[in-house]
Amino acid sequence: MTSAAGPDQDQDQDRGLAGTRVLVTGAAGFVGAHLSQRLLLEGAEVLGLDSFNSYYDPSLKRARVAALLDHPLCRVVETDLAEPGALAKAWSAFRPDHVVHLAAQAGVRYSLRDPRAYERANLAGFLEVLEAARAHPVSQLIYASSSSVYGASTRVPFREDDPVDRPSSLYAATKRANELMAHTYAHLFNLPLTGLRFFTVYGPWGRPDMAYWGFTEALHAGREIQVFNHGQVWRDYTYVDEIVEAIARLLRCPPQRADEPGRVVPEASHRLFNIGNDTPVAVGEMIDILERETGLQALRRNVPMQPGDVVRTWADVSALRAAVGFAPQVSLATGLQRFVQWYREYHRLSP
Incomplete structure (x- = not known):
């Protein structure tokens, strides 16, 4: 699996992950597949776990991991993390040096339709991850949180130490619960944990x-495009290769000092980082860019905001920059240009 293009930053060749073992949950997911490929390029051995569920077409997930399966240092195992003991067995057999937990039930709007999917994947599944880390400690456990934890906060840009006690969706509530669970395990068992708000x-x-x-x-x-709130919805869009770059750098520097960046509560070995572009863009402008890149005219229809959605996200990334x-x-x-190029190649569409 390859992107249409890599990140713009210069690549430091001394990655420090060669020869290490990294367990990646959600390895068939969007970020998980990109990260697994990056780790293999750096010489790490990767065990990927994924349920290949049908939230969206599983054939896309299998296409993502196809290239990974050709690599001698990678295995991808189909398993349900929320099944008691399934993760612990794979973890203890692989004996990872690092773990990146990306598996989750995604989607804000879908949480209104199937809330129990979030309870199982995001809460029960994460508990299994924490228990496995408690039984078989690693150098660091990095897990995915979300910008959704900030809810409808109007104080921007969002900082890691902002209040996050008013989630706007069940999805956001489960991600905030993950952060609290991680803090508890870091505090009780001194586990080195890092949460990433994508x-x-x-x-x-x-x-x-x-x-x-x-x-x-x-x-x-x-087809018609539904434009929420007349296009006046802003998102801090973050290109996937840069998410992967941030994770790779954080893997090389686990929590150590109480005063280091990302320590919202210094007495626990738990850090939180925003990973965003620090540049909110209106959805209407995003559609404008897609029109330019595709050469096609959008059929726009304005509709009201949807339950669970927020008007604006905006990441303060000063803690991440200070840390890595x-x-x-x-x-x-630039990112949408690369996406449209890939989309047309993947679907075999004429340019």
Whole structure:
């Protein structure tokens, strides 16, 4: 699996992950597949776990991992993390040095339709991850949180130490619960944990339930695009390769000092980082970019905001920059150009 293009930043060849073992949950997911490929390029051995569920087309997930399966240092195992003991067995057999937990039930709107899917995957599944880390400690456990934890906060940009006690969806509530669970395990058992609040990740091999994918699909099919709040919805779009770059750098520097960046509560070995572009863009402008890149005219219909959605997300990434000397900066125009190129190649569409 390859992106249409890599990150813009210069690549440091001394990654420090060669020869290590990394367990990646959600390895067939959007970020998980990109990360697994990056780790293999750095010489790490990867065990990927994924349930290949049907939230969206599993064939896309299997296409993502096809290239990974050709690599001698990678195995991908189909399993349900929420099944008691399943993760612990794989973990103890592989004996990872690092774990990146990306598996989750995604989607804000879907949480209104099937709330129990979030209870199982995001709460029960994460408890199994924490218990496995407690039984078989690793150098660091990195897990995915979400910008959704900030809810409808109007104080921008969002900082890691902002109040996050008013989630706007069940999805957001489960992600905030993950952060609290992680803090508890870090405090009680001194586990080195790092939570990452992702801000609207996009790019090649993305998720079909995301707006940029749906809009691109609608443009090519000549279908109507529903534009929420007259396009006055802002998102901090973050290109996937830069998410992966941040994770790779954080893997090389586990929590150590009480005063280090990301320590919202210094007495626990638990850090939180925003990973975003620090540049909110209106959804209407995103559609404009897709029109330019596809050469197609959108059929727009304005509709009200949906339950669970928020008007604006905006990441303050100063803590991430201080910790690893990096913050995302690929523009939405550049990232969507790469996505449209990949989309047309994947679906065998004429340019």
